[in-house]
């Protein structure tokens with residue numbers, strides 16, 4: 850993750866936009882213990898210090914926010930939503946409309 854020298858053209862995953870001034874604030878909480886299997890539906894590029902992942906667990910999905918830091922990254926999670934709604938939140942988050 851020594852990404853400072855990374856050529857932006859080499860990034861394969863999307864980057865989030867700077868949050869908009871009137872963005873909707875999402876609630877972030879400590880990761881929920883005892884999750885079953887989760888499947889990554891989408892994720893943002895890890896060349897940024899903050900990486901978001903859209904994760905599916907059963908019939909629901911949520912967003913995991915990882916702030917890369919030494920020695921341990923900080924991990925937070927959003928609420929869980931039905932998958933369709935989670936996808937809408939995901940796109941709004943990438944566009945900076947929610948954060």
Ligand SMILES: [Zn+2]
Nearest residue numbers: 860894895896
């Ligand atoms: Zn990147």
